[in-house]
Amino acid sequence: MKFVDEATIKVFAGKGGNGCLSFRREKYIEKGGPDGGDGGDGGSVFMEADENLNTMVDYRFQRSYRAESGEAGRGRNCTGKSGLDLVLKVPVGTTIIDEDSGEILGDLSAHGEQLKVAQGGFHGLGNTRFKSSTNRAPRQTTPGSEGEARNLKLELKVLADVGLLGLPNAGKSTFIRAVSAATPKVANYPFTTLVPNLGVVKVDGHRSFVVADIPGLIEGASEGAGLGVRFLKHLTRNRILLHIVDMAPWDEITPAEAALSIVRELERFSPTLAGRPRWLVLNKADLLDEETFAERRQELLDTLGWEGPVYEISAISATGTERICQDLMIHLEEQREREAADPEVLAEEQATQSRMQEEARERIAALRASRRQAAEDDDDSDDDDLDVEVEYVH
Numbered sequence: 001m002k003f004v005d006e007a008t009i010k011v012f013a014g015k016g017g018n019g020c021l022s023f024r025r026e027k028y029i030e031k032g033g034p035d036g037g038d039g040g041d042g043g044s045v046f047m048e049a050d051e052n053l054n055t056m057v058d059y060r061f062q063r064s065y066r067a068e069s070g071e072a073g074r075g076r077n078c079t080g081k082s083g084l085d086l087v088l089k090v091p092v093g094t095t096i097i098d099e100d101s102g103e104i105l106g107d108l109s110a111h112g113e114q115l116k117v118a119q120g121g122f123h124g125l126g127n128t129r130f131k132s133s134t135n136r137a138p139r140q141t142t143p144g145s146e147g148e149a150r151n152l153k154l155e156l157k158v159l160a161d162v163g164l165l166g167l168p169n170a171g172k173s174t175f176i177r178a179v180s181a182a183t184p185k186v187a188n189y190p191f192t193t194l195v196p197n198l199g200v201v202k203v204d205g206h207r208s209f210v211v212a213d214i215p216g217l218i219e220g221a222s223e224g225a226g227l228g229v230r231f232l233k234h235l236t237r238n239r240i241l242l243h244i245v246d247m248a249p250w251d252e253i254t255p256a257e258a259a260l261s262i263v264r265e266l267e268r269f270s271p272t273l274a275g276r277p278r279w280l281v282l283n284k285a286d287l288l289d290e291e292t293f294a295e296r297r298q299e300l301l302d303t304l305g306w307e308g309p310v311y312e313i314s315a316i317s318a319t320g321t322e323r324i325c326q327d328l329m330i331h332l333e334e335q336r337e338r339e340a341a342d343p344e345v346l347a348e349e350q351a352t353q354s355r356m357q358e359e360a361r362e363r364i365a366a367l368r369a370s371r372r373q374a375a376e377d378d379d380d381s382d383d384d385d386l387d388v389e390v391e392y393v394h
């Protein structure tokens with residue numbers, strides 16, 4: 001699943017320090033010559049790619065960044081100190097755009113790569129510089145120049161490793177809140193989530209993966225009902241799906257029926273996607289006594305004929321969620337290692353992704369056609385919502 005993670009910031013390079021106007025004043029020397037030093041240069045602002053980062057989240061809290069200004073020059077020919085450069089770290093793969101002109105300033109594609117985004121101001125000259133044979137007591141200095149200022153847009157295409165799948169109200173957004181710093185809206189009604197949310201899950205402090213919370217699928221999603229179909233195709237880019245099931249639904253539907261409807265949806269949409277690694281996550285365990293929970297669990301597994309991994313959690317109190325994250329991390333790392341070690345595994349994964357996308361495209365095209373047909377019949381529907389591009393929101 002690919003999202004654009006973006007942030008808009010303003011950067012200010014430091015101003016150059018002013019040149020100093022000063023004359024030597026010492027005992028016994030009545031008219032000393034000029035000794036005003038130059039100012040220091042203002043610091044510049046750089047962006048630097050850092051492989052330890054994977055989102056722009058930090059840039060959403062602080063929007064304005066300033067490099068140090070240079071100090072003014074002083075008497076006795078002292079040059080002012082230069083301002084320190086400011087280096088702002090961004091994830092590898094970030095594109096940096098000048099927001100006002102739309103110009104792409106650069107792509108930072110390797111760890112440690114830097115790009116200067118705002119030039120520091122040049123230092124002013126002290127009056128010593130203006131001494132000449134005809135002017136032994138110059139009173140002239142120049143001010144330091146202003147540093148550049150720029151509005152920048154930082155864009156990062158993020159691939160989510162894990163996609164959350166489930167009916168509306170299953171607890172997907174609650175799950176992502178429990179395991180990451182993302183804070184999507186959670187509410188006791190369906191379709192709370194209207195646009196996907198990404199959360200970065202940190203495991204043991206330094207390892208991480210990205211989870212995408214998408215709007216709830218409802219039965220008939222692959223037929224274009226509800227919001228689901230717009231997002232189903234984005235799941236074709238995930239490595240693994242977590243199917244979140246509400247074990248204590250408030251409506252008539254049983255967890256087994258609900259889960260089955262989701263699986264059918266997936267199969268109709270893309271058989272290849274339905275065959276991807278998928279783990280069952282039974283949520284809201286806190287709302288049921290043990291016995292009822294066990295019964296529902298058994299019915300669910302039987303109905304699905306499920307033999308894959310199953311987790312029991314209570315997302316609201318983050319009970320059981322840590323273990324899933326540990327296991328997901330291991331699964332993803334093993335997959336990454338296999339792909340890195342064996343080109344055939346990587347090629348296979350790419351082929352699978354292409355196949356899923358092809359299936360998704362066909363499905364969407366078929367839906368479009370049938371909607372168009374319907375539109376001709378009643379002249380009242382539109383199919384614009386079938387293929388929206390997804391923007392990332394925290």
Ligand SMILES: Nc1nc2c(ncn2[C@@H]2O[C@H](COP(=O)(O)OP(=O)(O)OP(=O)(O)O)[C@@H](O)[C@H]2O)c(=O)[nH]1
Nearest residue numbers: 169170171172173174190191192193216314315316
């Ligand atoms: N008791 C209990 N309630 C939960 C749990 N997880 C989620 N909920 C509640 O279930 C409701 C729906 O949760 P959300 O996280 O918004 O569900 P969602 O799957 O994101 O829903 P949509 O965005 O509409 O698709 C909220 O009222 C949550 O507080 C849980 O483990 N226990």
Ligand SMILES: [Mg+2]
Nearest residue numbers: 172173192193
């Ligand atoms: Mg939600």
